[in-house]
Amino acid sequence: MATTPRPAASAAEQTHPDDPRADLRWGTTGAMLADAARRLGAAEAIVDGDLRISYADLDAEVTAVARAFLAAGLAKGDRVAIWAPNSARWIVAALGLQRAGGVLVPLNTRFKGGEAAFVLGKSRARILCTVTDFLGRDYPASLVEAAGRPAGGRPYAELPDLEQVVTLDGVAREGLVPWDDFRAAGSSVPDADVERRAAEVGPDDLADMLFTSGTTGNPKGAMCTHAQTLRAYGVWGNVVGLREGDRYLIVNPFFHSFGYKAGWLVSLMVGATILPARTLDVPEVLRTVRAERVTVLPGTPTLYQTMLEHPDFTSEGVASLRLAVTGAANVPPTLLYRIREALGFEHVVTGYGLTESCGIVSMCRYDDPLDVVATTAGRPLPGLEVIAVGGNGEPVPPGGEGEIRVRGYAVMKGYFGEDSETAATVDADGWLHTGDIGVIDAAGRIRITDRIKDMYIVGGFNAYPAEIENVLGRHPAVAQVAVIGVPDERMGEIGAAFVVPRRDARVDPAELIAWSRDHMANYKVPGHVHIVDELPVNAAGKVLKNVLRERHAAISKEH
Structure with missing residues (x-):
């Protein structure tokens, strides 16, 4: 192919936040x-079964x-x-x-x-x-x-x-x-x-159109250019410490920006080897890690937890692993410590993003202390502006809670054929209204507390499922947990927790509720606890809370 690559940008250009193509090679x-x-x-470049x-x-x-x-x-x-x-x-x-x-x-x-x-x-x-x-x-x-x-x-x-x-x-x-x-x-x-x-x-031509449901309505196609994607994930690769020669097992689906942009595309940018996984099959993941000497393994907390609990797991089998990347906005601290200690990762990083921001807003750095990784989604990528806005539309001070808004090169060009939806999501000043609730501390690190749509109100108090899930995840018998808001005649809404016990452990619903009262404010304590074998997840590994709402409604009818 006789296409001449763009020359590398100078260090001065790379730090200029206003040029959307400043650090493109x-x-x-x-x-x-x-x-x-x-x-x-x-x-x-790619190892796919017997194909190399x-x-x-x-x-x-x-x-x-x-x-x-x-x-x-x-x-x-x-x-x-x-x-x-x-x-x-x-x-x-x-x-x-x-x-x-x-x-x-x-x-x-x-x-x-x-x-x-x-x-x-x-x-x-x-x-x-x-x-x-x-x-x-x-x-x-x-x-x-x-x-x-x-x-x-x-x-x-x-x-x-x-x-x-x-x-x-x-x-x-x-x-x-x-x-x-x-x-x-x-x-x-x-x-x-x-x-x-x-x-x-x-660089300014469209590279992709990823569809997202957002909070309401039909799926909408978020349009992103070659320049946006290459700049964002060139920075992303540096920030997380991906490097030439890494062997990257991509379990995240390619239809999602995690598997596509933060997966195979950035691997080609840095010179890593791509190992595509067709399904999230934990025994096959463990086998591939061992046989192919995998160094980088992305995933949700659910994947890492399931690996640790799987009978095929051995420390020797995962000895090659170096870097864990999880896209979850909230990861239980106890799980992160287990990931590093039991899976042997040198670095564990997490971050935050959404389809409308090219899939990425902020990341922890590969050398961040684990307590930072456990409690935040890191700092914004260089060149992006991120603020938290209160109900009056004004930025809140550091440490204050508000809606996260993003401005800069990663923000989509708009929804395809949806001018009114685009205008409702990206305002006239270029700010992307994410619909996510979060806190930005004095160091610029972001902590997502929850999606606006997932928040429920208990007796006048706002309850955020992710916060409650993090606390419940500290219980020694809990492997995985998901919390939803459900109707309640007295309080309006209360929490319902779906809990997967750890292997060889037993969770008693009444005991977990009593334990919760000792570890969180009363309005956050789940009113219902359902013990399940597994949580329903989509192909991207996210818990399907609409399915949990249906299950709770069915259980309530039976009783």
């Missing part, structure tokens, strides 16, 4: 990969796939969706479409056909890359069922913009183009055409 993801291939050549791809071979394959997208008629700015589990081919497709000037639209692997159809229709995606079998799901078949097919008509009748469905797993049937056929069609496109298109893609 490359400008686009395509130029970044071309530069990595020149620098790293035969070094392993060098940086040089990855760059060549991405160029071949960019040709295929051009052969399919992809114009600069067209959207291409990927609906598939983590794999090397997912990465190749994403980088190929971006090199060809396309905009990546990842789809959640938990989506039903109707949910996928909504995002495809909203984004007006022209091409979909997907699979026909993942965890018993046939994505194209579910999409045909949801999007309609009149007698004798084309599949996906309600998606007029969708022209081609490509199967990453190579399945051929009516309405589907196998990956090898799609790729082979690109052989007719001259090298000069690919180089010309890649050169037309600039």
Whole structure:
């Protein structure tokens, strides 16, 4: 690929907060990969099962796939969706479409056909890359069922913009183009055409459109550029201490910014090796860590806790691990200490972000003391402004609680086709209203107390589930816990805690409630405790609190 990378910025430029491209070396993801291939050549870029791809071979394959997208008629700015589990081919497709000037639209692997159809229709995606079998799901078949097919008509009748469905797993049937056929069609496109298109893609062009539900309404597509993503995650990699030669097992799904941007993309930026995990399978995670000498393992507190409790866990098996990265805004301190001691990590870092801020706002630094990591989400990335705002719309003093607002290069360009929603989320002064409640201390470190929507009111007092969960997590018999607000005739609302006991431990609901009264204000004490085997989570590892509300309602009816 004959794309010339952008020159490295000077130290003075790198510290200037107002230039959205000040610390870019490359400008686009395509130029970044071309530069990595020149620098790293035969070094392993991706290990996916038996498949091992060098940086040089990855760059060549991405160029071949960019040709295929051009052969399919992809114009600069067209959207291409990927609906598939983590794999090397997912990465190749994403980088190929971006090199060809396309905009990546990842789809959640938990989506039903109707949910996928909504995002495809909203984004007006022209091409979909997907699979026909993942965890018993046939994505194209579910999409045909949801999007309609009149007698004798084309599949996906309600998606007029969708022209081609490509199967990453190579399945051929009516309405589907196998990956090898799609790729082979690109052989007719001259090298000069690919180089010309890649050169037309600039730092300010859209790289991706990630859909988020926000607090209400239908999913909305947050638009981010090449410049935003490369700047934010170049800084992110430095801040957390990711380095060349690391072996990064990515268990976070690629449809999420954690798995995509803070996962495989930043790995290519620094020269690490990517190991995609198709599912969050703890025995397989433990096996891969041991066999591939994994050094970096991201995840939610749920993953680390489950690893520690798994019968296959041994200290020797995880001896290669160096860096833990968790995206949770609140992590029980006791769990962080266990992660470092039992899993042997040199560094444990956490942070805070949201889709509308390119997936990142703040991070702990890799050399932060563990008590800082345990109690905060770190400091904002350089060049971002972050404030906490009270109910009157004015910034609160350090240590005061308010809504977190963010301004700077990482803030999205807006929601695709949603001007009014964009205006309601990003104000005229450029501040992103996150909807998260938090505190910023005198050192600039952020502590998220909760989402506004998750807050519930007990007898006039605001109760924040994350705060209560952190306290309950200190109980010696509690492995995992999630708290929701539920209706109560006397108090209006009270808390209900769903608790997963630690292995070989027993939790008595009455005892836990009594213990809670000794460890938190009375209005925070859960009125109900439900003992469960596991918490329901989505593919990104977040607890599905709407499911817990339904379970509590069902239990209440029974009693």
